[in-house]
Amino acid sequence: MNKYVAIAFAGLMASAVQAEETVVWWDFLGGGDGVRMKQLISDFNEANAGEVKIDATTLEWGVPFYTKVQTSVAVGEAPDVMTYHASRIPLALEQGVLDEITPEDWAAMGFGQDDFAAQIWDGVTGPDGKIYGVPLDTHPIVLYYNKDILGAAGQLNADGTPVGMGSREEFTAMLQAIADSGKVKFPLGSVTADGNFMFRTIYSLVGQQDGELLTDGDFLVGDNAAKLENALAVLQEWTTAGLQSTYTDYPATVALFTSGEAAMMINGVWEVPTMTDLHAQGKLFEWGAVELPVIFDHPATYSDSHVFAIPAGSAEDPAKRAAVLKVISGILKESLFWATAGHIPAYKAVTDSAEYKAMEPNATYSSLTANMIYDPKTPLAGVAGPIFDVMSTYFVPALNGELDPAEAVASITEDLNDM
Amino acid sequence: MIRDRKKEALVAFILILPFLSIYSLIFVYPTIDMFLLSFTDAPLIGKGEWVGLENYTRLPNDRRFDTAFWNTAYFVLLSVIPGTFVALAIALGISRLQGRLQAIVLALFFLPYILPVSVVYRLWDWTLNFQFGIAMHLFDLMGIDRVPIFKVTGWFMPAVAMVTVWWTSGFSILLFLAGLRSIPNEIYEAASLDNTNRWTLFRRITWPLLWPVTALVLTIQLILQLKIFDQVYLFSVGGRPNDNLVMVYYIYQRAFVSNDGGRAAAIAIVLFIIVIIVSVLNFQLMRFAEKRS
Numbered sequence: 001m002n003k004y005v006a007i008a009f010a011g012l013m014a015s016a017v018q019a020e021e022t023v024v025w026w027d028f029l030g031g032g033d034g035v036r037m038k039q040l041i042s043d044f045n046e047a048n049a050g051e052v053k054i055d056a057t058t059l060e061w062g063v064p065f066y067t068k069v070q071t072s073v074a075v076g077e078a079p080d081v082m083t084y085h086a087s088r089i090p091l092a093l094e095q096g097v098l099d100e101i102t103p104e105d106w107a108a109m110g111f112g113q114d115d116f117a118a119q120i121w122d123g124v125t126g127p128d129g130k131i132y133g134v135p136l137d138t139h140p141i142v143l144y145y146n147k148d149i150l151g152a153a154g155q156l157n158a159d160g161t162p163v164g165m166g167s168r169e170e171f172t173a174m175l176q177a178i179a180d181s182g183k184v185k186f187p188l189g190s191v192t193a194d195g196n197f198m199f200r201t202i203y204s205l206v207g208q209q210d211g212e213l214l215t216d217g218d219f220l221v222g223d224n225a226a227k228l229e230n231a232l233a234v235l236q237e238w239t240t241a242g243l244q245s246t247y248t249d250y251p252a253t254v255a256l257f258t259s260g261e262a263a264m265m266i267n268g269v270w271e272v273p274t275m276t277d278l279h280a281q282g283k284l285f286e287w288g289a290v291e292l293p294v295i296f297d298h299p300a301t302y303s304d305s306h307v308f309a310i311p312a313g314s315a316e317d318p319a320k321r322a323a324v325l326k327v328i329s330g331i332l333k334e335s336l337f338w339a340t341a342g343h344i345p346a347y348k349a350v351t352d353s354a355e356y357k358a359m360e361p362n363a364t365y366s367s368l369t370a371n372m373i374y375d376p377k378t379p380l381a382g383v384a385g386p387i388f389d390v391m392s393t394y395f396v397p398a399l400n401g402e403l404d405p406a407e408a409v410a411s412i413t414e415d416l417n418d419m
Numbered sequence: 420m421i422r423d424r425k426k427e428a429l430v431a432f433i434l435i436l437p438f439l440s441i442y443s444l445i446f447v448y449p450t451i452d453m454f455l456l457s458f459t460d461a462p463l464i465g466k467g468e469w470v471g472l473e474n475y476t477r478l479p480n481d482r483r484f485d486t487a488f489w490n491t492a493y494f495v496l497l498s499v500i501p502g503t504f505v506a507l508a509i510a511l512g513i514s515r516l517q518g519r520l521q522a523i524v525l526a527l528f529f530l531p532y533i534l535p536v537s538v539v540y541r542l543w544d545w546t547l548n549f550q551f552g553i554a555m556h557l558f559d560l561m562g563i564d565r566v567p568i569f570k571v572t573g574w575f576m577p578a579v580a581m582v583t584v585w586w587t588s589g590f591s592i593l594l595f596l597a598g599l600r601s602i603p604n605e606i607y608e609a610a611s612l613d614n615t616n617r618w619t620l621f622r623r624i625t626w627p628l629l630w631p632v633t634a635l636v637l638t639i640q641l642i643l644q645l646k647i648f649d650q651v652y653l654f655s656v657g658g659r660p661n662d663n664l665v666m667v668y669y670i671y672q673r674a675f676v677s678n679d680g681g682r683a684a685a686i687a688i689v690l691f692i693i694v695i696i697v698s699v700l701n702f703q704l705m706r707f708a709e710k711r712s
Binding site for chain 2: 379394415419
């Protein structure tokens, strides 16, 4: 009798040791990139069946996601791992929702600082010098263009890239030439109805003049205000000259471009899968994507990173922690597939590979990683953060020619400084 | 029979205890807690330092609070009174119809009310979107310049108020219809024997007898519209949020975007007090009007 009990007990013990570790995962990837992430997750689950299983949930992007994370950490119901924006890390630290990724964790994953570009690594570094996230990618904005229309208007180089990318005059002349060809409603489709989105374009243009938003805790100090004004002025000039779509919201901008009514579009790399998929179905013209034009002094493009973060207090059990780290490193190593979602993988081994270098349009625009600028490091910045609402309120009228850029900048400075 | 008052009181207390405890737990306690929170600099979650009245004293100089306050007042003005009168007019029209036709027309007017706010937003965005909206194509046909309705401050509040009236008048129509049906037909018959014209019928009979319902609709609308948030939020996301702020939107911004729980609580308390004052005032005015008629 005792023998049977012992056998049963041993059996129980064995199954407890072998028990699959479930990693609860939250992300906010609802678009074309979300489909690719689900593929990566199911591949991971298949490869690690019996050991680690990812239980993934996709939540609403932006404030809803970050509010849920904050409340869930407070009541101890947070996931084991989640996606986060590098730009939101300063606010997250103030809220105390993130766990440090310790040197031991990095060793366990087999990655280190040298595996990531300097700006990307800086994006996950807290003010205390500790690291709070594992960068998955960097997702800048790029210029999408319609090769058929640009070609017909004589605006393509021999290698199929647009001609007027070197200066403000060149780019405006190219827009004008496309307008004169009479083929499109707008040479450039911009998300002019959504100031939140346009922050990315405008901040890039400010960066092209070496301007900064925040200097030692004060907003738009010195000639930085003038630089923001320059950025708004050039965009307003395109609007008033009829070269850019007016009061266009995000979905309408994508629709203008994909329907051929706008010849070019400035948008995030995350729209690459939309174009690839439409083109594969034979519903899209020949298209390409390149780094933003140099309108001012030198190239600069706004970017942000998706990172993996561990919510405070959720993966403290060593077995759980090991499983979480295995998930993160597993996905990072497979991030070549993530690049088909348009994003530029953060893990250098992937971007250095021959397969990645042969991937289009990623290879054409990945040169911009050298010119990336990130959000200022303050709890007020970051996607869907308080700065966004202030900027948006004045960007929309300024971009559409309702408000003088100088007045917009004066109001923005005043509003930012009394937050 | 001799009644044991003490025992009765005890039984009564035991009977209302479940309600009392739940009410205290999910209403009284959070309200008191929020009141205390408004005197601290707490973030959205967690404790903060006691800062006294600072969260309140900074409100008069807070430009966003100013915008939110006046926008809310403007919205109430644009939605409550027009909404009530539109509903009354529709109810008067429907009450003249008969049988199945009446049911169908009533259903048509009531339909928007059952839609969730996100669907209402989608419908009107499809209609009024600047690039692809159906209404814009009509504008083009008629040779009128397109208007980016939800992106221009001057148009925003009137447009959202119009959408709100369209969306919520169904319920007010039902209340008015019930009110109209409760007016005895004999009164109208007696009046028609005296050759009373239709306007006098309305002014002397329908309006005064319907007044309690009108007062009810006005009060419900007033309290509801002071707490406006959903439509304003949905229509201004990405647009010009800080120009379109209303009170609840500002509370949301402070609490969930800026992580200032204490300051958000202070604004919520101010709104709470405004709602109380306005509803008491409204109620007194209604009573006064009733007595006079």
